[in-house]
Amino acid sequence: MIINNLSKRETDIFKSILKGFSYKEIALELNISTSTVDKHLRSIYCKLHVKSTKQLFAQYCKQLETENSELKKRLAKEQT
Numbered sequence: 500m501i502i503n504n505l506s507k508r509e510t511d512i513f514k515s516i517l518k519g520f521s522y523k524e525i526a527l528e529l530n531i532s533t534s535t536v537d538k539h540l541r542s543i544y545c546k547l548h549v550k551s552t553k554q555l556f557a558q559y560c561k562q563l564e565t566e567n568s569e570l571k572k573r574l575a576k577e578q579t
Contacts (some may be wrong), residue, residue: 504546512539516552517559 502510508529515525515570522533522540529536540552 505543509543509546511537512536513543516555517538532552 502513505513511529512525515528522536524535525536538576542554544550547555547558549558
C-alpha cells in the first residue's frame, strides 16, 4: 500500500486529503499550521512521485484497482 512509505503525520494528512478536507481544516484538526500541512503534502508528493492532488488520487485509485484485482484472482483460485 502506498501509505506504508509515509510517516504517521503524512498518513493522517493523506487520509484527510482523500476525504476532501481543505488545508485549513486539516491544520485545525491536527493542531498545526497550514504551511506545515503544505510541507507534509509536498513530502507526500515527493515520496509517491506525483505532482498534484489529482495525481495522488489517480495513483491511489490505481493501487486500489490492482489490489482488488489480485484479491479476485486469489478468491477465484480458492474456489477451484
